Amino acid sequence: MAIRSGIYGLMAEFDDPNALVAATHRAHRQGYRRMDAYSPFPIEELHEALGGRHTRLPLVALAGGLLGCVGGYALQYWVSAIAYPLNVGGKPFHSWPAFIPVTFECTILVAALFAVLGMLGLNGLPMPYHAVFNVPRFALASRNRFFLCIEATDERFDVEGTRRFLESLSPREVTTVGE
Amino acid sequence: MAESIVPIEDPSQAVVGTGVPPVIAPGYTFGSVTDKISSIVLTRKPPIGWWIGFLTAFAIVNVLMISITYLLVKGTGIWGINIPVGWGFAIVNFVWWIGIGHAGTLISAILLLLKQTWRTSINRFAEAMTLFAVSCAAIFPVIHTGRPWLAAYWLFPYPNTMGVWPQFRSPLIWDVFAVSTYATVSFLFWFVGLIPDLATLRDRSQSRVGRVMYGVLAMGWRGSARHWHRYETAYLLLAGLATPLVVSVHTVVSFDFAIAIVPGWHTTIFPPYFVAGAIYSGFAMVLTLSIPIRAIYGLEDFITMRHLQNMAKILLVTGLIVAYGYMIEAFIAWYGGNTYEAFMIWNRMTGPYAPVYWSLIFCNVIVPQALWFKRVRTHVPTLFVISLIVNVGMWLERFVIVVTSLHRDFLPSAWGMYSPTIWDWATYVGTIGLFLMLLFLFLRFLPMISIFEMRSILPEAKVDEDLRVI
Numbered sequence: 001m002a003i004r005s006g007i008y009g010l011m012a013e014f015d016d017p018n019a020l021v022a023a024t025h026r027a028h029r030q031g032y033r034r035m036d037a038y039s040p041f042p043i044e045e046l047h048e049a050l051g052g053r054h055t056r057l058p059l060v061a062l063a064g065g066l067l068g069c070v071g072g073y074a075l076q077y078w079v080s081a082i083a084y085p086l087n088v089g090g091k092p093f094h095s096w097p098a099f100i101p102v103t104f105e106c107t108i109l110v111a112a113l114f115a116v117l118g119m120l121g122l123n124g125l126p127m128p129y130h131a132v133f134n135v136p137r138f139a140l141a142s143r144n145r146f147f148l149c150i151e152a153t154d155e156r157f158d159v160e161g162t163r164r165f166l167e168s169l170s171p172r173e174v175t176t177v178g179e
Numbered sequence: 180m181a182e183s184i185v186p187i188e189d190p191s192q193a194v195v196g197t198g199v200p201p202v203i204a205p206g207y208t209f210g211s212v213t214d215k216i217s218s219i220v221l222t223r224k225p226p227i228g229w230w231i232g233f234l235t236a237f238a239i240v241n242v243l244m245i246s247i248t249y250l251l252v253k254g255t256g257i258w259g260i261n262i263p264v265g266w267g268f269a270i271v272n273f274v275w276w277i278g279i280g281h282a283g284t285l286i287s288a289i290l291l292l293l294k295q296t297w298r299t300s301i302n303r304f305a306e307a308m309t310l311f312a313v314s315c316a317a318i319f320p321v322i323h324t325g326r327p328w329l330a331a332y333w334l335f336p337y338p339n340t341m342g343v344w345p346q347f348r349s350p351l352i353w354d355v356f357a358v359s360t361y362a363t364v365s366f367l368f369w370f371v372g373l374i375p376d377l378a379t380l381r382d383r384s385q386s387r388v389g390r391v392m393y394g395v396l397a398m399g400w401r402g403s404a405r406h407w408h409r410y411e412t413a414y415l416l417l418a419g420l421a422t423p424l425v426v427s428v429h430t431v432v433s434f435d436f437a438i439a440i441v442p443g444w445h446t447t448i449f450p451p452y453f454v455a456g457a458i459y460s461g462f463a464m465v466l467t468l469s470i471p472i473r474a475i476y477g478l479e480d481f482i483t484m485r486h487l488q489n490m491a492k493i494l495l496v497t498g499l500i501v502a503y504g505y506m507i508e509a510f511i512a513w514y515g516g517n518t519y520e521a522f523m524i525w526n527r528m529t530g531p532y533a534p535v536y537w538s539l540i541f542c543n544v545i546v547p548q549a550l551w552f553k554r555v556r557t558h559v560p561t562l563f564v565i566s567l568i569v570n571v572g573m574w575l576e577r578f579v580i581v582v583t584s585l586h587r588d589f590l591p592s593a594w595g596m597y598s599p600t601i602w603d604w605a606t607y608v609g610t611i612g613l614f615l616m617l618l619f620l621f622l623r624f625l626p627m628i629s630i631f632e633m634r635s636i637l638p639e640a641k642v643d644e645d646l647r648v649i
Contacts, residue, residue, distance in 0.1 A: 040631060040634055042410065043640075047404050055409045061420075102356045104423075104427060115420070119410060119413035123403075123406045143383070
């Protein structure tokens with residue numbers, strides 16, 4: 001379908017998590033793909049209902065951990081054996097057992113940074129503007145209401161038909177989301 | 180704020196039949212949980228108790244500022260340290276604060292991995308407490324030379340004009356990495372946990388300043404299911420990473436001592452004994468803080484007797500581990516047959532600092548045994564007093580380890596005594612003021628209980644099983 005300018009999508013509001021999960025399942029079965037569900041707390045089933053796949057985030061954190069591990073050890077090796085070799089108590093310059101604690105800490109540090117920045121990056125945050133906030137009642141998405149938004153870019157999106165479909169899910173109300 | 184208060188002080192009434200108090204009092208909804216916690220922050224007028232507490236803490240912070248200024252002007256001669264006791268209050272306070280900072284990450288990470296839902300009402304402010312305790316701890320290594328501007332190139336590996344690099348074989352450098360990693364990861368944990376709640380405050384704030392500030396910090400969080408999925412993954416990853424980290428931090432702190440050859444420090448039991456001590460003092464501090472806070476803000480429905488009892492049990496268990504540490508320390512000193520070790524423990528028990536040692540045994544070993552009794556665990560004022568005693572006891576423990584080991588080492592000609600000066604005390608008390616001031620600011624401006632996690636443990640948050648499969 002042609003993308004309608006000025007409309008981001010249609011949003012249905014629900015009272016409880018069960019209604020939202022059921023509605024999302026129905027919408028997915030109906031063939032809608034470009035949609036998102038919004039809830040005030042994490043609901044595992046919602047992600048499944050949207051047809052979501054596993055996130056790559058653990059791999060991002062693993063990459064960070066490896067980087068921290070190798071980087072931390074390399075830093076100590078370079079400092080202690082190459083840049084500033086000091087004889088301390090007759091120990092070898094490359095005294096690897098003494099380098100383990102700092103290597104461990106660097107591993108954890110970089111893995112944690114990658115996990116958090118990766119989560120924000122993959123989620124596209126920080127995002128200063130998003131169309132869903134144009135719906136005044138969407139402020140309740142962070143309190144006690146549950147929303148399903150079918151976006152206008154979806155192939156099956158049609159203002160009349162999609163609205164009729166959303167109303168068949170018995171929501172509190174269906175709103176048009178401006179862009 | 181005038182929500183119905185269910186009489187949860189009596190645990191037998193809370194959950195019919197089981198006698199176990201609930202994690203959250205019955206009758207709450209998504210809306211009322213949100214309103215109750217966010218109203219503490221969004222109100223225009225904090226309670227009068229907040230002002231009294233904040234201003235008192237602020238006054239004490241000024242004591243800290245004055246003591247640090249005087250230290251920078253005069254040098255460490257204003258403290259009681261000298262040879263042989265070159266490590267005094269600075270290291271005692273550092274270890275004490277770092278120890279206190281262990282409960283937050285323990286509650287957030289280890290109890291999360293163990294699926295202990297009761298952690299939900301206390302994790303946020305325990306994490307905040309961790310951050311503030313670590314901030315107080317970090318002051319001491321920086322100022323302990325009296326010349327903090329020199330600390331930069333000793334501690335951090337950065338290319339400086341002198342071409343000098345840190346000494347990576349020293350546990351003091353390991354400490355820098357352990358503590359700064361711990362501070363960073365604790366901050367990440369705390370901030371990630373706050374993001375959805377900052378979005379709630381953004382959406383509910385009445386003032387423009389509040390909307391902008393919370394809005395910037397929430398970074399456009401909108402509660403999308405795809406975002407929640409990655410969010411939960413990130414949170415779990417952080418918990419998995421923080422669990423070995425929290426164990427490593429006090430282990431590395433104990434290496435500061437254990438790698439030296441001073442009798443009383445040079446012992447292999449130090450790492451586990453320090454970690455247990457850290458958890459012990461951390462939980463004591465969480466109890467010390469949560470008991471007055473739940474009373475002042477009327478949060479008995481969220482921080483229930485279940486939480487206090489569970490924390491009391493952890494206090495008892497870690498207290499027993501610490502007691503075991505004291506026993507083994509004494510036993511090995513005798514059984515090891517080393518003259519210096521044997522003298523060290525005998526001197527600790529009967530020498531000039533014996534009263535400090537026996538006070539520590541009283542505070543950390545004898546008093547917590549009262550927690551075996553359920554009547555004690557469920558009596559809030561007693562619990563509060565015990566937690567204070569344990570806090571004092573853990574401080575005394577660090578004092579005993581540092582001072583009694585140093586003041587009588589191998590040669591009697593090198594013996595001496597240590598007594599803190601007024602400036603030692605002023606700096607120490609000043610950091611307590613800083614800790615409390617940061618805590619009061621946190622209570623005023625950020626939600627002290629994780630709102631979204633409280634929503635998710637309500638009965639109505641459960642999704643029916645038959646909806647799970649398409």
